[in-house]
Amino acid sequence: MISKTLGIIGGTGWLGGAIAHALLATARLPAANLVLSNRSGSHPLAGQGVCLVTDNQALVARSDVVIIAVRPEHFASLDIDATGKVVISLMAGITAQAIATQTSASAVVRAMPNAAVEIRQSFTPWFCSGTVDTATRELVQQLFESVGTAAEVREEGFIDYLSALSGTGPAFPALLMTALANQAIAAGLPADIAQLAARNVVVNSSQLLQTHDAQQMIEALVAYRGVTAAALQSMVDSRFEEHLGQALQAGAAVARKGLHG
Known part of the structure; x- marks a missing residue:
């Protein structure tokens, strides 16, 4: 079970939402350790004990690890300060350096799930940039195993190639x-x-x-x-x-x- 608090920006969208539901359904994360942000501040998952906020910075403040599950074109307007945090990006085409520069994250993980997260059959490759300890690597692996299978890759360029291979899903x-x-x-x-x-x-x-x-x-x-x-x-x-x-x-x-x- 994941013991850290996990925040998902875009956690009520199709991708972030699928991950949130899977984490709870597989009991990999207690509901109290999950924070989601959306504009309305309401969602059925709140009934399961999940924390919902309307402000992305408030989500960051409450979370040990932050997942960004928004469309790449929305990243430029995402104004968060994640100093000292690990940020996991599910966005295609946005480099780890660009994410670290904009968010001030201490470490960035780029991951590329696909649409099969809906049936928990996604293959999710992921790449770590910056200093990421063993415990955090294990957290990332557990996180993506909740929606299928996952594997760490050693070069960021592999994520770009796999965006066109496994990332295309069905x-x-x-x-x-x-x-x-x-x-x-x-x-x-x-x-x-x-x-x-x-x-x-x-x-x-x-x-x-x-x-x-x-x-x-x-x-x-x-x-x-x-x-x-x-x-x-x-x-x-x-x-x-x-x-x-x-x-x-x-x-x-x-x-x-x-x-x-």
């Missing part, structure tokens, strides 16, 4: 499922059958990857030299992996540029 699977369904419809299949087939491939069949190595599965299917092998070979010939790499680099470039380019 975006790539959603694109694949839509493309599969559209192509099946274009081939003459009824829309309902096409959508059921595409959903099965992306949502259901992919669960085999929880217990099977992906590369070994591909090699086994290719070795069979059947229908699947032909489809996979066509994707390889069309430079599927190269195109995916270009997509990831494009997203990472936006994350690196942030709001300062």
Whole structure:
């Protein structure tokens, strides 16, 4: 259990709210140790003993660790003094140095959860800038394990790249499922059958990857030299992996540029 007091700026939004609910539901944090800020100063979580404030600086004053869960474009107007505090940023494209400069935080952790926090299946990479002790690192890991899995990375640039990989959450699977369904419809299949087939491939069949190595599965299917092998070979010939790499680099470039380019 986390013993420090945690404040979430934007804690009643979709991302901050999902983390707040998960922390309470998994009993990783006592309700009395959670502080949330919003404009109204009211929220159903108050009924569980969570502290709600309307002023962000008041939240900082009450908290040992502060999470900033606002959109990146709103950061410039966020006027807080977090001197001596650890600040955890969930904002893409805002560097640890920029956050430390604006907030005077003693240490900054950048983390990149994704939309799967809603079902507690996010993968959250995180990076520490500044002096962060072992206890705080353990707190960060526990915090993000409440909404899935998490891992510390050793270079800040990895966060920018992962913003375009894991940070996109269900975006790539959603694109694949839509493309599969559209192509099946274009081939003459009824829309309902096409959508059921595409959903099965992306949502259901992919669960085999929880217990099977992906590369070994591909090699086994290719070795069979059947229908699947032909489809996979066509994707390889069309430079599927190269195109995916270009997509990831494009997203990472936006994350690196942030709001300062």
